[in-house]
Amino acid sequence: MSGSSDNPGVQALAEAARAVAAVVQGRSADEALAPSEMSPRRPAVRAIALGTLRWYLRLRVAVEALLNRPGQLAREVHALLVAAAYQIEYSRDAPPLVVSLAVDATRALRQPGAAGLVNAVLRRFVRERGSLLARADADPAVRTAHPPWLVAALAQAWPEHHEQILQANNAHPPMVLRLNTRRRSAADYLADLRAAALEGSIVEWTAGIQAGSVAVALERPVAVGSLPGFREGWVSVQDAGAQLAPMLLGASPGMRVLDACAAPGTKTSHLLESAAAPLDLTAVDIDAGRLGRVEENLRRLGLAARLVAADVRDPASFWDGRPFDRILVDAPCSGTGVIRRHPDIKLLRRAEDVPGFAAAQLEILRAAFGMLAPGGRLVYATCSVLPAENEAVVGRLLEGEPQALPADMPRGERLAPGGLARPIGTQLLCGGAAGSDGFYYACLGKTTRGT
Secondary structure, three states: OOOOOOOHHHHHHHHHHHHHHHHHOOOOHHHHHHHHOOOOOHHHHHHHHHHHHHHHHHHHHHHHOOOOOHHHOOHHHHHHHHHHHHHHHHOOOOHHHHHHHHHHHHHHOOOHHHHHHHHHHHHHHHHHHHHHHHHHOOOHHHHOOOOHHHHHHHHHHOOOOHHHHHHHHOOOOOOEEEEEOOOOOHHHHHHHHHHOOOOEEEOHHHOOOOOOEEEEEEOOOOOHHHOOOOOOOOEEEOOHHHHHHHHHHOOOOOOEEEEOOOOOOHHHHHHHHHOOOOOEEEEEEOOHHHHHHHHHHHHHHOOOOEEEEOOOOOHHHOOOOOOEEEEEEEOOOOOOOOOOOOOOHHHHOOOOHHHHHHHHHHHHHHHHHHOEEEEEEEEEEEOOOOHHHOHHHHHHHHHHOOOEEEOOOOOHHHOOOOOEEOOOOEEEOOOOOOOOOOEEEEEEEEOOOOO
């Protein structure tokens, strides 16, 4: 029974609407959902908010077709209508119940005067949603709930794969673990999962890629605290495609290693876990607050590294002048390869952001390359599927650095199923045969002298 703004279902819908409204105003989903982090309604709020963001650009069009002046509606009421439309169209909840909860949620949002409008609009949406969505879907960008600029960019970059990417971006992402097989065997950990009433399976293509770890995909996502061995450091949450970096970097015990854009520390910890003996690893990140997450990850896993809050583009601020044998540049990017995990990217990212990312990536890459020892190895990685941030950036470095050259790396299918060899490096696509998010990798070497 609804009938009250104290109803948990009402509160969850209202909190989700607040979060969606905040994202529409430019905040990240993580920031927008932070107020609900400790709430008992957290799972419901996250599910509604992230689902709404995933389909926002489609549902908004259908909802606004029922409004006379959508631009004059209070932001949170507008978000409530779209969130309720998401529940009606994509959840198992009975539409009349969703309408009732949404009407009550207007009071929870301190917008009681909007109750009549919300009731009328959502009742019409229930009756007419087939025709409303059919008209909206005439536009491919609306049908796939992506911004038009991104649909065009993906079609240009991946003419044979862009529909696959768009579809995969709207799928619910799997929860994938990185198992430290030096501490727990894969067979034993699968048994641990079953004993905890959880089901998981080895991501087969990750087995044997490198010593010390393997990816495990869970049948359904769970809170990390309920994972067997999480507190003991047996497992970390990390997409399978992101687990390729240590193998490509090839750091040996005792090497000086730089993780140039370290936060939140999943790759930092993976580099340390993968080495048979300690590495002399320096983890740098420009954000001191996010560097704290690196420290938390290392502490849980019983690992150690030198953590430095600095801008890697200014080596003089932290570097002692001794070259690094291995450098990982996991560059900040548009995030267009991880939209299924971060659907807010669809609303937050703009076409004009991409050149800015590419310029910053090249600055970071050049600075990092300058700290690489002759004969050393640098891995450049992004979670973007846009060539402008990937092979184009690496290509510009190669053009301007006489000592830089492409280094040997497994390419295409030899790196991961469905991996595509690019003019420089390899691209994994979200929704590809690897089942991973979208990642780009390139390996670079440094000659002993300029040419």
